[in-house]
Amino acid sequence: MTVFTCTSTGQSITLLGEPKISGEAKVWQTNRNGYLAKIYHSPTPEHVQKLAVMIAHRPKEPNSHLNHISFAWPKSVLKDAQATCVGFLMPEIKEAKELIDVYNLKRRKTLKLDVDWRFLHTTALNIASIIEAIHISGYVLGDIKPQNILVNDRALPSIIDTDSFQVRNPKNNKVYRCLVGSEGFTPPELIDQDFSSIDQTEVHDRFRLAVIIYQLLFGGQTPFAGKWTGTGDTPETNELIRQGLWLYAPNRLIQPVERTIPLEIIHPEVQRCFLKCFNDGYKNSNLRPTAGDWVKALRLAVNELTICGKVDSHYYSQTYGKCYWCDRSTQLGIDIFPSFATTSNTTANNIPQQLPATKPIPNYDQVIKIIAYLLGLAWLLFMCINFCICLFTCSDNNNSNSVKDATQKLTQSQLTEITTSEIKEYTVSIGISFQVNEETKIPKVTNVLEKSPAALRNIEVGDQILEVNGRSTSTMNATDVANLIQADVNTVVFLLLKRCSSRLKPGDYGIILIKCQNIETIFNN
Numbered sequence: 192m193t194v195f196t197c198t199s200t201g202q203s204i205t206l207l208g209e210p211k212i213s214g215e216a217k218v219w220q221t222n223r224n225g226y227l228a229k230i231y232h233s234p235t236p237e238h239v240q241k242l243a244v245m246i247a248h249r250p251k252e253p254n255s256h257l258n259h260i261s262f263a264w265p266k267s268v269l270k271d272a273q274a275t276c277v278g279f280l281m282p283e284i285k286e287a288k289e290l291i292d293v294y295n296l297k298r299r300k301t302l303k304l305d306v307d308w309r310f311l312h313t314t315a316l317n318i319a320s321i322i323e324a325i326h327i328s329g330y331v332l333g334d335i336k337p338q339n340i341l342v343n344d345r346a347l348p349s350i351i352d353t354d355s356f357q358v359r360n361p362k363n364n365k366v367y368r369c370l371v372g373s374e375g376f377t378p379p380e381l382i383d384q385d386f387s388s389i390d391q392t393e394v395h396d397r398f399r400l401a402v403i404i405y406q407l408l409f410g411g412q413t414p415f416a417g418k419w420t421g422t423g424d425t426p427e428t429n430e431l432i433r434q435g436l437w438l439y440a441p442n443r444l445i446q447p448v449e450r451t452i453p454l455e456i457i458h459p460e461v462q463r464c465f466l467k468c469f470n471d472g473y474k475n476s477n478l479r480p481t482a483g484d485w486v487k488a489l490r491l492a493v494n495e496l497t498i499c500g501k502v503d504s505h506y507y508s509q510t511y512g513k514c515y516w517c518d519r520s521t522q523l524g525i526d527i528f529p530s531f532a533t534t535s536n537t538t539a540n541n542i543p544q545q546l547p548a549t550k551p552i553p554n555y556d557q558v559i560k561i562i563a564y565l566l567g568l569a570w571l572l573f574m575c576i577n578f579c580i581c582l583f584t585c586s587d588n589n590n591s592n593s594v595k596d597a598t599q600k601l602t603q604s605q606l607t608e609i610t611t612s613e614i615k616e617y618t619v620s621i622g623i624s625f626q627v628n629e630e631t632k633i634p635k636v637t638n639v640l641e642k643s644p645a646a647l648r649n650i651e652v653g654d655q656i657l658e659v660n661g662r663s664t665s666t667m668n669a670t671d672v673a674n675l676i677q678a679d680v681n682t683v684v685f686l687l688l689k690r691c692s693s694r695l696k697p698g699d700y701g702i703i704l705i706k707c708q709n710i711e712t713i714f715n716n
Contacts, residue, residue: 195228197280199267204228204280216278228269230278239276241367242268244360250328253320254347260284261321262350284349287341295411296527307528308506309496313346315407316489321348322400323482326393331357333369333391335399336376357391366390375413375428376402380476382433397479401468404485409452410527414438414469417445435473439466450523456515458492458508502530621645621676621684625656627669633657634664634672651690658687
């Protein structure tokens, strides 16, 4: 058992389990919940000095309001029994996948990840936002690559390996350089250069960020892959970058192939950013779009995404005007965003295996008919009247005492009766109906009553209810969910939603705070 001392708290930190080995260190689980220890193979005085600067000058966390860790920043130096610095303590990024797991179709299939083009846009937007925050604090990432970016199921990324960043001490301007880089992500002016002798700038990061965003939006394809039409063999990736060659370079020595996803399908502002980075930026690196420029362009792009009318997992840009993914699936027999709710007519041998289909949700009128058949029309009408009374009680400032009484929770017998029905759908007093998906165990909104508190907060049919008042719905039964969502006047209900609608503003995921007569909505922009 190996034990070190956390210098910031004086606590003992015990290393647990088997480590993950990287180039210059091992990463261990620890006895401190939520924290990992990175222990260097051969710690140097420069390691110690660099860590001291990073711990003293942490960038502002852009997603603290979402209780999210955007970068695994050093928390405290760890010392051994001889008081020698051996590494550092850092937050553990939990329940997240490597970026390549999200944009690569084969890996998505293996991990059974529910990802669509809107999710990838939102992830790209959030990566740009995090890198913008890091740049504002004066840091240069240096080695931006998919392996150093993790993303969770809310499209929120986390950047790891932060101790490889280039760090400048604000007190004496001493620079601790980033010594590593990755093929395919290094800007042309740095290829074959000695990183140990170069002070990098955020301009170099701009190139790397553009490549990451390209891979996200184009299903893992790179801007430097295509049919070589020049003389001789196809140059290596770094040589193509050095010469400023990519799919849409002015000389067009690299041509798209049949499976190349065209640039024209994305929003025009995002197209312009790519052209500025790889064409204008090749001539003058300062012309490359900043992380902030990408944030603005991607926000516009996310806003203009719309859902396909044929396949529920397809999104396309309104500026393009049609669903590219449907056309591509028809032409190539490959759908990189296969539907999770419908079955394709294409043979299984020509398309990736789809995830298990979910049952289509009936509309509200159909639900009423089925419930009426199962439970009796008289009982249903009686309950609907009571629900409506509850609904208007929550939204009416001048409600009477008799109407207030109607906002009480459903009785246990009523809840039990609904739970045992075939549909398992609830209508609750904030004005929504929901069903629990039998496979995911996640409730999904099936109806929103007009002028209800839920309607006023723009809750939509199809929204998935991930949490109620901070509790995960995946661990509850339908009765528990319905009980928690019941709301009297001045009762606040906190809902964490995942949205599949095309009408959501920037950010796929949001927290809804519902309070009768005083309601706030917060979305991740």
